Structures are given as structure tokens and as C-alpha cells.
Amino acid sequence: MSQTKERLTKKELRQIWARWGFTHLSSMSYEKLQAHAWAYSYIPFAKKYYSDDPEAMRRLLVRQSMFYNTEPQTGQIINGIVASLEEEIAMGGDVPEEMPINIKATLMGPLAGIGDSIIQGIIVPILLSIGMGLASGGSVVGPLFYIVSYALIGPTISYLCFHNGYKLGINAIDVIIGENAKRITDAFNILGVMVVGGLAAGNVALTTKLEIPMGDELSSLQALFDSNFPKILPLIMVLLSWWMISKKRMSATKIIIVLTVISAVGVVLGVF
Amino acid sequence: MEMDLLIPALLTGIFCYLGAIESACLFGMSGGFYIVGRPLVAGLLVGVAFGDVQAGILCGLAVQGVFIANLSTGGATNSEITYAAYGGIGLAMATSKDPAIAVTLSILIGQTFGLIFYNTRMALYSFWNRRADIAAEQNDLAGIRMNHLVGPQITNFLLRAIPIFLVIFFGKDLVDWLLQNIPQVVTDTISVLGGVLPALGIAMLMNIVIKEKSLFIFFFAGFVLTAFAGLSMIALVFIAALVAYLVFLATKPGLALVAESANQNTSEDVIFEDDYLF
Numbered sequence: 001m002s003q004t005k006e007r008l009t010k011k012e013l014r015q016i017w018a019r020w021g022f023t024h025l026s027s028m029s030y031e032k033l034q035a036h037a038w039a040y041s042y043i044p045f046a047k048k049y050y051s052d053d054p055e056a057m058r059r060l061l062v063r064q065s066m067f068y069n070t071e072p073q074t075g076q077i078i079n080g081i082v083a084s085l086e087e088e089i090a091m092g093g094d095v096p097e098e099m100p101i102n103i104k105a106t107l108m109g110p111l112a113g114i115g116d117s118i119i120q121g122i123i124v125p126i127l128l129s130i131g132m133g134l135a136s137g138g139s140v141v142g143p144l145f146y147i148v149s150y151a152l153i154g155p156t157i158s159y160l161c162f163h164n165g166y167k168l169g170i171n172a173i174d175v176i177i178g179e180n181a182k183r184i185t186d187a188f189n190i191l192g193v194m195v196v197g198g199l200a201a202g203n204v205a206l207t208t209k210l211e212i213p214m215g216d217e218l219s220s221l222q223a224l225f226d227s228n229f230p231k232i233l234p235l236i237m238v239l240l241s242w243w244m245i246s247k248k249r250m251s252a253t254k255i256i257i258v259l260t261v262i263s264a265v266g267v268v269l270g271v272f
Numbered sequence: 273m274e275m276d277l278l279i280p281a282l283l284t285g286i287f288c289y290l291g292a293i294e295s296a297c298l299f300g301m302s303g304g305f306y307i308v309g310r311p312l313v314a315g316l317l318v319g320v321a322f323g324d325v326q327a328g329i330l331c332g333l334a335v336q337g338v339f340i341a342n343l344s345t346g347g348a349t350n351s352e353i354t355y356a357a358y359g360g361i362g363l364a365m366a367t368s369k370d371p372a373i374a375v376t377l378s379i380l381i382g383q384t385f386g387l388i389f390y391n392t393r394m395a396l397y398s399f400w401n402r403r404a405d406i407a408a409e410q411n412d413l414a415g416i417r418m419n420h421l422v423g424p425q426i427t428n429f430l431l432r433a434i435p436i437f438l439v440i441f442f443g444k445d446l447v448d449w450l451l452q453n454i455p456q457v458v459t460d461t462i463s464v465l466g467g468v469l470p471a472l473g474i475a476m477l478m479n480i481v482i483k484e485k486s487l488f489i490f491f492f493a494g495f496v497l498t499a500f501a502g503l504s505m506i507a508l509v510f511i512a513a514l515v516a517y518l519v520f521l522a523t524k525p526g527l528a529l530v531a532e533s534a535n536q537n538t539s540e541d542v543i544f545e546d547d548y549l550f
Contacts, residue, residue, distance in 0.1 A: 116343075186520075193478075197492060202499075203341065203474070205466075230500060
């Protein structure tokens with residue numbers, strides 16, 4: 001048994017990274033989400049270390065089939081940490097077998113939060129805004145810019161997160177949820193909040209057709225808004241939606257229905 | 273139902289699979305959902321499929337505006353962006369090539385048919401999960417591969433490519449009829465809704481990033497810089513980065529202490545600065 005107890009090679013590590021990278025959402029359901037991508041990415045690992053110990057292999061596969069959900073690109077840092085732990089376990093180190101389970105359960109929430117706000121809240125909308133600007137008039141430069149830039153950024157984030165997670169191992173937890181990490185993520189979060197504010201101003205469109213009496217003449221209410229508080233109607237719709245999500249705990253589908261009703265009523269009454 | 277629609281409709285269906293959130297072909301979400309799944313890119317690809325790249329991109333651009341704040345967290349999503357993009361842009365390219373039509377069709381498809389298909393699939397895939405669980409219990413490595421990757425990808429392909437192919441291949445006449453007979457109120461409502469829908473995605477983003485009420489001041493700062501001062505997204509990012517960096521500096525633990533010791537240690541610098549001032 002001892003002759004197989006060598007560490008993971010670079011190639012095998014890259015294999016674990018790539019198997020997760022390609023298939024993280026392959027079999028996603030509401031019940032398990034990304035769970036089975038873990039078991040799938042540990043197939044070569046299981047063959048390498050546990051081919052002569054079926055009971056240990058079974059424990060590995062079962063503990064790597066549990067419910068899991070995070071932002072899958074930044075979340076690769078967890079895959080890196082767990083790879084270093086599983087390696088220790090396979091080599092007979094003193095890491096308990098519950099450790100990978102606990103690490104996954106503890107870190108997936110915080111990383112989903114920071115990852116979603118960085119990827120979906122900052123990087124994707126910014127690149128899309130630039131790409132849309134370049135695409136005006138139907139130019140291919142716009143979509144090509146977006147394709148190339150995200151094709152570089154997304155996998156790079158994924159690769160760096162995995163390898164740093166593996167290198168730091170258990171110490172990476174400090175990097176993710178330690179005091180210093182909290183300052184960095186808080187600062188990134190503020191960047192995200194400001195960008196979202198800009199998105200609200202730039203990407204929601206709603207104007208009113210109402211006219212209000214100004215002295216003797218009717219004048220456009222929208223012109224009044226534009227000169228005093230531009231984009232006030234989009235801002236109201238955004239704040240209303242936010243209120244429905246965070247205070248009323250309404251589902252996205254219900255809010256879509258509310259927005260549709262508001263639009264329809266507004267059109268019928270001639271407001272919008 | 274002309275035959276020259278066959279190949280473009282087929283290609284659009286295949287693109288819809290490649291860009292789907294659960295597609296595994298293009299490095300997961302990185303190349304699938306986040307690249308091929310975006311309407312801006314869909315416009316280019318569908319444009320190529322239909323042999324009119326410029327019209328495709330213009331449709332993609334218009335649809336992307338509506339879905340810029342599409343969001344998927346924990347499997348929940350505010351609209352099925354891939355069905356919306358490929359169904360809407362594909363149908364528009366098969367008919368009038370009008371960006372406004374592409375937007376209307378995308379919203380209709382993304383908010384109804386798309387979400388229904390997506391939610392149904394998300395519920396039904398427990399079937400594959402259960403089989404993968406059993407495979408793990410039995411050390412069946414080939415079974416894990418089969419029930420996590422091969423089987424689900426085949427059903428994903430069927431669920432994405434076939435409906436989109438059928439919708440484009442047979443929906444053309446229906447769309448032509450709809451466009452002529454749909455009441456003005458409905459088209460007006462959909463066009464207003466297209467402007468308002470991004471508010472939901474943005475609100476979902478706010479729900480992630482705004483963890484305490486005090487952060488609203490940064491949200492309004494970003495809003496005002498764009499709405500009042502008319503800054504572009506790139507300009508806003510630089511200012512936001514500055515603000516974020518200042519916050520990072522200001523939250524340094526023991527900041528007051530550091531400042532104090534710095535004063536004591538660098539008295540020469542202070543004198544130098546004073547000299548410079550006077």
C-alpha cells in the first residue's frame with residue numbers, strides 16, 4: 001500500500017480543477033445543485049489512492065456527494081483547500097474525514113456572497129456595458145471584446161483560486177473569513193454597491209407621458225423630472241423591487257408579475 | 273417552413289444548449305452561461321447562423337439591455353436568459369430582423385416558457401442525482417460519470433436544442449400572425465416592461481451587496497454619478513475603486529494608534545513638510 005502514497009502530481013491537481021470547472025452545474029437540481037460535480041472530480045483521485053481499499057473509496061465518494069452550492073469560479077478556492085485535505089487523508093495524515101465536509105459547508109455561503117457580487121455584480125455588467133458600447137451600429141467588435149475579455153478573466157480567476165486554495169490548505173480559511181479578508185471583501189462590496197447604483201441609473205428605462213399644468217400651459221412631467229431629478233422613475237422601480245425582495249421576501253416570479261401589472265396599468269391609463 | 277430555415281434554426285438550438293447554465297462543454301459557466309449565454313454574444317452567433325451578422329448584433333444589443341442584470345443565485349433566477357436570447361433573437365432573425373421584435377419575443381419567451389422549462393428541469397433532475405448518489409454508495413465510478421455528466425448533458429441538449437429549433441422552425445408563421453394581430457396595448461406594455469425588467473435584476477444584486485442600511489449612501493452615490501453627472505461605466509468604476517480603497521484604509525484596525533506612532537517617528541518629515549509649505 002505504501003508505494004501508492006505519493007502526493008498529487010501537478011497534472012492530477014489540474015485534473016481535479018478542470019473536472020469541476022467543466023461540470024460544476026452539469027446535473028444541477030434544486031435538491032443537490034453542485035453536489036455531484038465533487039464526486040465526479042474525485043474519480044481519478046479515488047482510483048489513485050483507494051483502488052485497494054473499497055471502504056475508504058466509498059467514504060470518499062459519499063462525502064463528496066453532499067449538497068453543495070457556491071459561486072463556481074471564485075469558489076474554486078474551496079476545491080483547492082479540500083484537495084489538500086483529501087490528499088492528507090489519503091496519505092494517512094491526521095486530518096479527520098469530517099474536515100472536508102465541514103470546510104465545504106462553512107465556506108460555501110461566504111464565498112457565494114463575495115463571488116456573486118464580484119462576478120455577477122461587478123465584472124460581468126462592466127464588461128457587458130463596454131461591449132454594448134462597442135457594438136452600437138452592429139459592430140462585431142462589441143461581442144468579440146466581451147467574449148475575449150471574459151474568456152480570459154473567468155478561467156483565470158478559477159485557476160488562481162484553486163491553486164492558492166491548495167497551496168494554503170487549511171490556512172486559506174483565514175484568508176477567506178479572517179479579519180483582514182473582511183476588510184478587503186467589504187471594500188470590494190462597496191465598489192459593487194456603487195456599480196449597482198450606476199446600473200440602476202443606466203439600464204432601467206421608464207418615462208411618463210403625463211402632462212401637468214404649469215401656469216396656463218400644460219407641460220411635460222418628464223421634462224420636469226429630467227431637469228430636477230433625472231432617472232427618478234427607474235430609481236423608484238429599483239427601490240420598489242428591492243423592497244419586495246428584501247422586506248416582503250417575494251420570489252422573483254411574483255415580482256415579475258407585479259412589474260408586468262404596473263406596466264400594463266400604466267399603459268392603459270396613459271401614464272407610461 | 274422553408275428548408276433554408278432548417279440549418280439556422282438547428283444551429284441556434286445548438287448554441288442555446290452551449291450557452292445554457294447547466295452546459296458542461298465550454299468550461300462550465302465561464303464559457304457557457306457567462307459568454308455564449310449572454311444576449312450580446314447570442315446576437316453575434318445567431319447573426320452568423322442566419323448569415324446577417326449586423327442585424328444579429330443589433331438584435332443582441334437590444335435584448336442585452338433588458339437582461340443586463342440577469343442573475344442566478346442558488347439556482348433561482350429572474351429570467352431564463354438563454355432561452356430568451358436564442359428564442360427571441362432567433363425568431364426575430366427568422367422574421368423581421370427588427371431589434372424591437374427581438375426584445376418583445378425575448379421577454380415573452382424568457383419570462384414564460386423559459387422559466388417554466390428551467391424550473392421543471394431543476395425539479396426533475398433529482399432523478400439523476402439519486403442515481404449518482406447510489407453510484408457513489410456502490411463505488412461505481414462509471415455510474416457517477418454517467419449520472420452526473422453523460423446522462424444529464426444529453427437531456428440538457430434535448431431540453432435546450434429541440435424546443436428552440438421547433439420554435440424557430442415552426443414559430444415563424446405564428447409570429448407573423450401575432451405581429452399583425454396583437455393589440456397595441458399589449459405591445460406597448462411589453463415595451464414598457466422591457467425597460468422596467470432590469471430593475472428586478474438590479475434589486476437582486478442589491479439584495480446581495482447591501483448588507484446594512486448605511487451602504488445605501490454608496491448606492492445613491494453611484495446612481496447620482498451616472499444619472500446626474502452622466503459618467504460612463506468605466507469612469508464610475510475608477511471612482512468606485514477610489515472610494516473602496518479609502519474605505520479599506522479607513523477600516524484598518526488600530527488606525528489611530530498607527531497615526532500616533534507615525535507622528536512620533538517621522539518628526540523630520542513633519543519639519544520638511546512645514547518648510548515646504550512656507
